[in-house]
Each structure stands twice: as structure tokens, then as C-alpha cells.
Amino acid sequence: MKKFMYLIIVCAILGAGLSALMLLDHYYPDAHARVISCGGGIADPCYAVSQSDFAAFLGVPVAAYGLFFYILIIFILLIADYAGGGYATVAWLFTAALAAAGLLADMALGAILVYMKSLCTICVFTYGINALIATLAALWYRSLRAERGAGIREITREILGFAMEPDRRAASSLFIVFIVLLFFAVFSTATILSVKTAAEKPGADDIMAMVNEFYSREPEARSLPARDLALGDEHAPVTIAVYTDFLCSACYKFYQVEKQVVARYRDNVRFTYYNFPLDRGCNEYIRHTKYQNSCFASRAFIAAARKGMFEEYLMKHFGAYGDIARRYTLDTALLIASSITDADAFLREIQSPRTDERLIEDLKLAESLAINATPTLFINGRRFEGVPPREVLFKIIEREAMAGGKK
Structure with missing residues (x-):
């Protein structure tokens, strides 16, 4: 079972790195040292995507959402690996839910790439990572089902009962606090970058x-x-x-x-x-x-x-x-x-x-x-x-x- 957790952690680390790269590319498009090539000519499709009107959602770069997504998965799985016991089942449910949300988001983002006629290879790499995470989550579920002889409903009831145990409530509360702090850290960083780069640009x-x-x-x-x-x-x-x-x-x-x-x-x-x-x-x-x-x-x-x-x-x-x-x-x-x-x-x-x-x-x-x-x-x-x-x-x-x- 742990092998699926470790493989998903590796995928999430790669995804977080690519998301961080795209976030910097969004705010610093003049940076000429590119880690990953994105197109064979001067018309770099990653530039086109990172500077387009589709690069942000609700005023926040899409890459920032991706960074939050991957760091959250990494944290959940590391805690589950450290704690053991019933936390592995909790980790699977959260990971599966996040993977499903990621696939839905990728479908929308992929449609945008088709509309823009831009093959952003970094974007496509992240879609592949998300698909791999979803596949590993599905294989992990098969392993859980074989081990426990229970389906998703039974696993969900088990998790809810697990979370309501008095000695687990503190852990659940701390987990919620961490999510809030992580959200604040990632999106405040994006805001700081936005303010800093805006100050370097000419005003309207x-x-x-x-x-x-x-x-x-x-x-x-x-x-x-x-x-x-x-x-x-x-x-x-x-x-x-x-x-x-x-x-x-x-x-x-x-x-x-x-x-x-x-x-x-x-x-x-x-x-x-x-x-x-x-x-x-x-x-x-x-x-x-x-x-x-x-x-x-x-x-x-x-x-x-x-x-x-x-x-x-x-x-x-x-x-x-x-x-x-x-x-x-x-x-x-x-x-x-x-x-x-x-x-x-x-x-x-x-x-x-x-x-x-x-x-x-x-x-x-x-x-x-x-x-x-x-x-x-x-x-x-x-x-x-x-x-x-x-x-x-x-x-x-x-x-x-x-x-x-x-x-």
C-alpha cells in the first residue's frame, strides 16, 4: 500500500516544481534562462499561455492553484505515512478527491490550449502527472478493497467514524488549520509577486x-x-x-x-x-x-x-x-x-x-x-x-x- 503513497508523493513533487516554474514565468516573462524548452521556435507557446487572459482565475495565476494542489497532496501523504493506522485510508480518500478535481480542471485547461492553438509542453506535463496520480489512486483503492473487503461507501463510513473519535478531533482540527495556512502562504506569495512586478511596470x-x-x-x-x-x-x-x-x-x-x-x-x-x-x-x-x-x-x-x-x-x-x-x-x-x-x-x-x-x-x-x-x-x-x-x-x-x- 505504501508504494502507491510514495509514488504519488514523487509525482506531486514534480508537479509542484513545474507549477512553481510556471508561477515565476507568469510574473517574470523576461527571464531568459528557461529550465524546460517549450517549443522549437521563437514563438514560445508557454509564453503565450502564461501571459494570456486565461493564465489567471479570479485574479490569481492558475499555476498558484496547481502549487497549492500538489503541496496539499504531499502533506496529506507524508502525515499518513508517519502516523500509519487508519490515516492511510483517510489519505486515500482526500487524494482520490483531489485527483478527480485535478482531472476536471485539466479538461477545462486542455480545452483552452486547443482554443489558443498553443501546445504548452509544461502544461501538458502537469496534465500527465495528474493523470498518473489519479491512476495510482485507483490502484491504491483496489489494494484497500482487497485488504478490507469494502467498497467506497464502507471506506467513507469508516473514515467518518474515525474522524469523530474524541482523540482524533484535535488532529482533524489541526489538519483544517494547516490547509488554511497553506492556502494563505501560497496565495499571499502570489500576491506579493504580483505587487512587486506591478511596481516595476509602467502605470496605466x-x-x-x-x-x-x-x-x-x-x-x-x-x-x-x-x-x-x-x-x-x-x-x-x-x-x-x-x-x-x-x-x-x-x-x-x-x-x-x-x-x-x-x-x-x-x-x-x-x-x-x-x-x-x-x-x-x-x-x-x-x-x-x-x-x-x-x-x-x-x-x-x-x-x-x-x-x-x-x-x-x-x-x-x-x-x-x-x-x-x-x-x-x-x-x-x-x-x-x-x-x-x-x-x-x-x-x-x-x-x-x-x-x-x-x-x-x-x-x-x-x-x-x-x-x-x-x-x-x-x-x-x-x-x-x-x-x-x-x-x-x-x-x-x-x-x-x-x-x-x-x-
Whole structure:
């Protein structure tokens, strides 16, 4: 009998870990060190789910409910294992009830994933854990029935009689107190995280002020030339042209925002990149070099796009940004590419005259648009310099998508 308890405890520990991970992901979506991969491209479905309107219920993240659920199961089974006797039967009844509730919740959450068309692998892992807990609870019941020769009704009556014994009432009262304290601990932690992260975000008035300032500018670059350095549907109602230096620290910050945008609005947004390396080695329109060898990075990205691996190269480049930004060389570009394609062929593409031609075209276009900082964005033609707060960018995208007839 104890083997079922121990197996359920192991499952609940795994579930609690995943729930804690999803809770942090809900409040800190900018964290780039992800423990579990959730999708093979930049459009991370776990981002999409954790930041969606379905990620919270009654103002509390769904992940917090999951964390409470798993910790409660762990506590019940550990107490039963320690106390022995009739507590094992009590533990089974509570575990079975919680497992049934978990399966019902998973059915609703699974339907939401289907509706969102997002395969959140972390979410699916928790559904599998809950199904395994329910299966183990069913096997545990078979063991109890074989041992006691009684069904659920008899077991329930036995438990009620057990709970009414005078020397057991204190234990029952303490159990109820623990549930209340556990509920308070988990949900107060979620509230603290909510308050802390809210303080780090711009307020509603600030967001609207930035959005209104953006729309006070006239569109100035509606028809930029097409580029292979692009992400998203070419027919998307919102196009964001990004003038960037791929070694620029602010551009790296924008990449973190961009991942959330692609995950949240993948059918409505298209990003197109134009090179403006802040390196006098190839950019004669700047006074001083700010990011040494960023000309190599620009050529590498042009080469990656020509070889049809722009998105993968972009992810690997920024995934290693902290290690490569200050000591980037041509060898760095080749090392990144070697995990995707043949490095020699990639080098030939970097050194190709057409790669230089494309870089020169981007720089001349930047000069005509008076680009002097990276990143500089053109959102459906309107300029935005710097990294917009994600809340501001979300508002702009939603407004532009509505104007384009999509949601």
C-alpha cells in the first residue's frame, strides 16, 4: 500500500516544481534562462499561455492553484505515512478527491490550449502527472478493497467514524488549520509577486501617454524594401521594421520583448530587420565605434537569412549573447552557424559580394531615414526609438491589428 503513497508523493513533487516554474514565468516573462524548452521556435507557446487572459482565475495565476494542489497532496501523504493506522485510508480518500478535481480542471485547461492553438509542453506535463496520480489512486483503492473487503461507501463510513473519535478531533482540527495556512502562504506569495512586478511596470496612465505620443507622429516609412531577415506572416496587419545592431545591448533587451510579442500575436505581427551596425568598420555614417566587430554580426545575419535559417540563428545568437557580446569575432559567427549548417559554406556566404551589397543598401536606407540609434522601430510606418515597454507595444499592436481587421 505504501508504494502507491510514495509514488504519488514523487509525482506531486514534480508537479509542484513545474507549477512553481510556471508561477515565476507568469510574473517574470523576461527571464531568459528557461529550465524546460517549450517549443522549437521563437514563438514560445508557454509564453503565450502564461501571459494570456486565461493564465489567471479570479485574479490569481492558475499555476498558484496547481502549487497549492500538489503541496496539499504531499502533506496529506507524508502525515499518513508517519502516523500509519487508519490515516492511510483517510489519505486515500482526500487524494482520490483531489485527483478527480485535478482531472476536471485539466479538461477545462486542455480545452483552452486547443482554443489558443498553443501546445504548452509544461502544461501538458502537469496534465500527465495528474493523470498518473489519479491512476495510482485507483490502484491504491483496489489494494484497500482487497485488504478490507469494502467498497467506497464502507471506506467513507469508516473514515467518518474515525474522524469523530474524541482523540482524533484535535488532529482533524489541526489538519483544517494547516490547509488554511497553506492556502494563505501560497496565495499571499502570489500576491506579493504580483505587487512587486506591478511596481516595476509602467502605470496605466504612463502606458496611454506613450501610446498617444506614438500616434502623434505621422507615418514616415510605410513601404520599406523587403528583406529576408524576417519573422512572422508576410500578410500580417502589423509590420515592425527594426533597425538593429545585433551586438547592441538595447537590441538584446528588445529581443526579450520580441519573443513575447511573437508568442502572443504570432498571426498579427511581422518583424523585418535592417542592419545598422554601430561599427565604423563598415558604417561610415557614425562618428565612433560602439560595438566592435558588429559588422561581422550583420554580415552573419544576412548570410543566415540567405541560407534560410534566420530564426534559428537569431535564437542561438541571442541565447549566447551574454558570453559573446564583448568578444565577438568572425569565428564567433562561424561557431554559432556550425551547429546549424556547414561552417565553410556559411563563411563563403558571409564573404559573398551580395552580402556586402545588402549591408550597404541597409546603411544607405538608414541614412535616408536619419537613423542614429538602435533599435529604431517603424511600426506600420511610425517611428519608435529605443526599446518600448512590452505593455506599450502590446497596446499599439492590438490597435493596429484591429484597424487592419484582425484580432
